[in-house]
Amino acid sequence: MDTDLSSQDRKDLDKFIKFFALKTVQVIVQARLGEKICTRSSSSPTGSDWFNLAIKDIPEVTHEAKKALAGQLPAVGRSMCVEISLKTSEGDSMELEIWCLEMNEKCDKEIKVSYTVYNRLSLLLKSLLAITRVTPAYRLSRKQGREYVILYRIYFGEVQLNGLGEGFQTVRVGTVGTPVGTITLSCAYRINLAFMSTRQFERTPPIMGIVIDHFVDRPYPSSSPMHPCNYRTTGEDAGVTYPSVEDSQEVCTTSFSTSPPSQCVFTVSKAYFQTPTPVVTDTLRVPMAGLAFSHQLASSRLAYQPAALGVGSAELAHPVVFAAGSSAAHPHQLMVPGKEGGVPLAPSQPAHGTQADHERMATCTPSDGAHYIVTPSSSEDTETVSNSSEGRASPRGILEAVLVRKVGALVNNSVDQVTMTNLDIPFAMFAPKNFELEDNDPMVNPPDSPDTESPLQGSLHSDGSSGGGGGGSSGNTHDDFVMVDFKPAFSKDDILPMDLGTFYREFQNPPQLSSLSIDIGAQSMAEDLDSLPEKLAVHEKNVKEFDAFVETLQ
Amino acid sequence: MVESSGSSLQVSGWFRPKRASQPPARLVGAARGRGMNCRAEVLEVSVEGRQVEEALLAVLHTVLLHRSTGKFHYKKEGTYSIGTVGTQDIDCDFIDFTYVRVSSEELDRALRKVVGEFKDALRNSGGDGLGQMSLEFYQKKKSRWPFSDECIPWEVWTVKVHVVALATEQERQICREKVGEKLCEKVINIVEVMNRHEYLPKMPTQSEVDNVFDTGLRDVQPYLYKISFQITDALGTSVTTTMRRLIKDTLAL
Numbered sequence: 001m002d003t004d005l006s007s008q009d010r011k012d013l014d015k016f017i018k019f020f021a022l023k024t025v026q027v028i029v030q031a032r033l034g035e036k037i038c039t040r041s042s043s044s045p046t047g048s049d050w051f052n053l054a055i056k057d058i059p060e061v062t063h064e065a066k067k068a069l070a071g072q073l074p075a076v077g078r079s080m081c082v083e084i085s086l087k088t089s090e091g092d093s094m095e096l097e098i099w100c101l102e103m104n105e106k107c108d109k110e111i112k113v114s115y116t117v118y119n120r121l122s123l124l125l126k127s128l129l130a131i132t133r134v135t136p137a138y139r140l141s142r143k144q145g146r147e148y149v150i151l152y153r154i155y156f157g158e159v160q161l162n163g164l165g166e167g168f169q170t171v172r173v174g175t176v177g178t179p180v181g182t183i184t185l186s187c188a189y190r191i192n193l194a195f196m197s198t199r200q201f202e203r204t205p206p207i208m209g210i211v212i213d214h215f216v217d218r219p220y221p222s223s224s225p226m227h228p229c230n231y232r233t234t235g236e237d238a239g240v241t242y243p244s245v246e247d248s249q250e251v252c253t254t255s256f257s258t259s260p261p262s263q264c265v266f267t268v269s270k271a272y273f274q275t276p277t278p279v280v281t282d283t284l285r286v287p288m289a290g291l292a293f294s295h296q297l298a299s300s301r302l303a304y305q306p307a308a309l310g311v312g313s314a315e316l317a318h319p320v321v322f323a324a325g326s327s328a329a330h331p332h333q334l335m336v337p338g339k340e341g342g343v344p345l346a347p348s349q350p351a352h353g354t355q356a357d358h359e360r361m362a363t364c365t366p367s368d369g370a371h372y373i374v375t376p377s378s379s380e381d382t383e384t385v386s387n388s389s390e391g392r393a394s395p396r397g398i399l400e401a402v403l404v405r406k407v408g409a410l411v412n413n414s415v416d417q418v419t420m421t422n423l424d425i426p427f428a429m430f431a432p433k434n435f436e437l438e439d440n441d442p443m444v445n446p447p448d449s450p451d452t453e454s455p456l457q458g459s460l461h462s463d464g465s466s467g468g469g470g471g472g473s474s475g476n477t478h479d480d481f482v483m484v485d486f487k488p489a490f491s492k493d494d495i496l497p498m499d500l501g502t503f504y505r506e507f508q509n510p511p512q513l514s515s516l517s518i519d520i521g522a523q524s525m526a527e528d529l530d531s532l533p534e535k536l537a538v539h540e541k542n543v544k545e546f547d548a549f550v551e552t553l554q
Numbered sequence: 555m556v557e558s559s560g561s562s563l564q565v566s567g568w569f570r571p572k573r574a575s576q577p578p579a580r581l582v583g584a585a586r587g588r589g590m591n592c593r594a595e596v597l598e599v600s601v602e603g604r605q606v607e608e609a610l611l612a613v614l615h616t617v618l619l620h621r622s623t624g625k626f627h628y629k630k631e632g633t634y635s636i637g638t639v640g641t642q643d644i645d646c647d648f649i650d651f652t653y654v655r656v657s658s659e660e661l662d663r664a665l666r667k668v669v670g671e672f673k674d675a676l677r678n679s680g681g682d683g684l685g686q687m688s689l690e691f692y693q694k695k696k697s698r699w700p701f702s703d704e705c706i707p708w709e710v711w712t713v714k715v716h717v718v719a720l721a722t723e724q725e726r727q728i729c730r731e732k733v734g735e736k737l738c739e740k741v742i743n744i745v746e747v748m749n750r751h752e753y754l755p756k757m758p759t760q761s762e763v764d765n766v767f768d769t770g771l772r773d774v775q776p777y778l779y780k781i782s783f784q785i786t787d788a789l790g791t792s793v794t795t796t797m798r799r800l801i802k803d804t805l806a807l
Contacts, residue, residue: 036642036643036644036645036652037641037642037643038640038641038642038643038657039640039641039642039657040640040657040773041624041637041638041639041640041656041657041658041773041774042624042637042638042640042773043624043625043627043637043772043773044625044627044637045624045627045635045636045637045638046638049638052623052624052636052637052638052639053638053639053640053641054638054639054640054641054657120751123620123748123749123751124749126619126620126641127620127745127748127749129619129641129654130616130619130620130653130654130741130744130745131741131742131745133643133652133653133654133741134738134741134742135738138652139650142652171742172746172749173745173749174745174748174749175749176751
C-alpha cells in the first residue's frame with residue numbers, strides 16, 4: 001500500500017531539507033574563504049551537529065541563507081543557488097560558479113525519511129565537501145587577497161547560468177530521493193578564465209606602489225590585549241545581534257534503531273539551545289558608523305558585493321567579512337575591539353588576532369572606507385573557521401557615529417580631530433599623512449559603487465560624513481607633529497629640583513661613544529686609497545729591517 | 555600445481571579450471587566475493603615518484619570520507635546514536651591539490667603507513683614503476699567452527715599507479731598541475747560512484763557492529779576495510795603477490 005507521508009515524517013523531512021540547505025551554503029562559502037577548514041571529530045554526539053558532520057555555522061552566512069529562503073524550501077522551479085564570483089581590485093567582477101540545490105518531481109515513496117534520507121543527505125554533504133575543493137574556483141579562492149576577492153551571493157528561484165561565460169561545465173555532486181521529490185546538488189563552473197589565470201594574479205605587481213599591508217604585522221606592544229575570537233556568551237551589545245543558528249533551532253537528536261525499519265526511532269526534539277554568539281570585544285564597544293569591519297572568519301574577504309541583478313528579493317552578495325557596507329536591511333555591525341588605555345589600534349589585530357589560528361585576513365573597513373588588510377597571523381589550525389567574532393548588528397538604520405577619542409597616555413593635549421582613521425592607525429597622530437592610500441584604493445572606492453540606500457553604505461563611500469571620505473578631516477592633523485607637554489606618569493614636581501621629566505629628557509639622548517663616532521667611520525674609501533701609496537713608501541723604506549726580521553725567523 | 559609460462563600465470567589442477575591469461579594487475583577471484591556482488595572501481599594515476607604518497611592518500615581519504623560515520627553509541631531498545639565526524643583540508647606539497655579527509659589521526663596514520671610501504675616497495679622493485687593499491691570494504695560473516703570467519707567484500711577500490719621520471723624542473727612544474735587536475739577528476743569520479751547509493755551493509759545491531767564497522771578507532775568509525783597492494787614487475791605480471799594469493803585461496807577452500 002502506498003502510504004502517504006505521515007505528518008511526523010513530513011515535518012522531519014522538511015526540517016532535514018531546510019537544514020541541509022543551510023549546511024550546504026555553509027560548506028560552499030567556507031570553502032571559498034581562502035583558507036583551510038578543520039573541524040574536530042567527536043565521538044559523543046552533541047545533538048547539534050546536523051547530519052553527523054562537524055560543519056561550523058557562520059552566523060552571517062546562515063542569516064543570509066535564511067533571508068534568501070524566506071521560510072521556503074527548495075521545490076520544483078525554486079532552487080537555492082549560491083553564486084561565487086570574483087572581484088578584482090580594479091572593480092571588475094566575474095562569476096565563477098553557481099551551486100544549485102534543486103528539487104524535482106521524481107519521488108521515492110518507499111524510502112524511509114528518518115533513516116535513509118538522513119544518511120544520504122549526510123553522504124551528500126561529504127561529497128560536497130570533497131567537490132568544493134576540486135573546482136577551479138577553489139584554487140583561485142585560496143590565492144585571494146590583494147588583487148582580488150571572492151564574493152558570494154545567495155538567491156532563491158530560477159537558476160541563472162548566463163554569467164558563467166561560454167562552455168561552462170557542470171559537475172553533479174549528488175542526488176537524494178525523498179518521498180516528496182529528488183534533491184539534486186550540482187555546480188556549474190566557468191572554465192573560460194582565459195584572462196584571469198591564477199598565474200596572472202601571482203605575477204601582477206601590487207596595484208599601487210604602496211603596499212596595502214602597510215599596517216600589518218606591526219608589533220603593537222602597547223596595544224590592548226588581543227581578543228580572541230572565540231565563542232562568548234552573548235553580551236548585551238548595542239544592537240541586534242545575529243541570532244545564531246541555534247537560537248531557535250531544533251536539535252536533531254539522532255537516535256537510530258537497528259531493528260527493522262518499521263520500528264525506526266528517530267527523535268527530533270525541540271531544544272532551544274543557544275550557541276553563545278561570538279563577540280568581538282567585551283570592553284570598549286564602539287559601534288561604528290558605516291559598518292566598520294567584521295572579522296568574521298576573517299580570512300578571506302568575502303566582501304560585500306551589492307547585487308545589481310534583478311532577480312528576486314534577496315540578492316545581495318554578502319561578505320563573509322564585511323568589507324563594505326550592507327544594505328539597510330542587513331546591518332552587519334562590527335565592534336571595534338576594545339582599546340584599552342586609549343591607544344589606537346589597528347582594529348584587525350586585536351580583534352581577531354587570535355582567532356588566530358589560520359585566520360587570514362581581516363578586512364577592516366573603518367567607516368571612512370579605508371581598507372586595511374591584515375595578513376595571515378600564522379599558525380596551525382585546530383579549530384576552524386569559527387564563527388568567531390561577528391558582527392554585532394547595529395540597530396537597523398541607526399548611525400552611531402560614536403567617535404572615541406584616542407588619546408595617548410602621555411598626551412596632555414587632546415587632539416580634537418580624532419576621526420575614525422585615527423582609531424585604525426596606531427599612533428595616528430604621529431603618522432605621516434597617507435591618504436593616498438585610502439583615496440586611491442579601488443577597494444575602498446570601487447569605481448562602480450552600487451547604489452545601495454543604506455546609510456551605512458553611504459557613509460562608507462561618501463565624502464561628506466564625518467568620518468568618511470578617506471578621512472579627509474583627519475588629514476590635517478597628520479601633517480605636523482604635535483607638541484605635547486611631556487608629563488611622565490607618577491612624577492611629582494616638587495620633590496627634587498630636577499623632576500623626572502627633565503631627567504628623562506636630558507638623558508634620553510646620551511652622546512655617542514667616541515669609538516663609535518661616526519667621524520672615524522666616515523672616512524671615505526677614496527681617502528683610504530689615497531693614503532695607500534704613502535704607506536707603501538714608508539714600508540719600502542723599512543724593507544731591510546723587515547728582511548732581517550724574517551731571517552731571524554727562519 | 556601452478557605453472558607459469560611466459561607472461562601469464564596459469565593454474566591447472568583440480569582446484570581450479572584452466573584459466574586464460576588475465577591482465578596482470580587485475581584482482582583475481584578472491585576479491586570478487588563469493589556469490590555476492592562486489593562493486594569494483596578502478597582508478598589510474600600517473601605520477602612522479604615523490605607524488606605517489608600524496609596522490610594515494612588523496613584518493614584513499616576521499617573514499618574513506620564517504621565510508622566513515624561517527625562512532626555508534628548503542629542505547630537500550632536497539633537504538634543508537636551517532637557521533638560527529640569532523641573534516642580537515644589537506645594541502646599536498648608536491649601536487650597542486652587539496653583534499654578533504656576525516657579528522658582522525660589514527661586513520662591517517664594507518665593510511666600513511668601502508669602508503670609508505672607501497673612507495674618503498676615500488677621504489678625497490680626496480681621495475682618500470684607500476685603498482686596498484688586496493689582498498690577493500692568487507693563484511694565479516696561468522697562461520698561455525700572449525701571454519702574461520704569469512705570476509706566478504708562489498709566494494710573494492712583499486713588505484714593503479716604509474717610512476718614516471720621527469721628530467722627538467724619545468725616538466726615537474728607542469729606535472730604538479732597536471733596531476734592536480736587529474737586528481738580533481740578522480741575525486742569527481744569517486745563522488746559519482748558514491749552517489750549511486752548502491753549496496754551498503756545494513757546497519758548492524760550492537761552485537762554485529764564489529765562485523766560491519768571498524769570500531770577500533772577513537773573518533774570515527776569507518777566500514778571494515780583492508781588495504782593491500784601489488785607491485786607489477788617488468789614483465790607485466792605481478793608474480794609474487796598473485797601467486798601467494800592463489801595458493802592461499804586454493805588452500806583455504
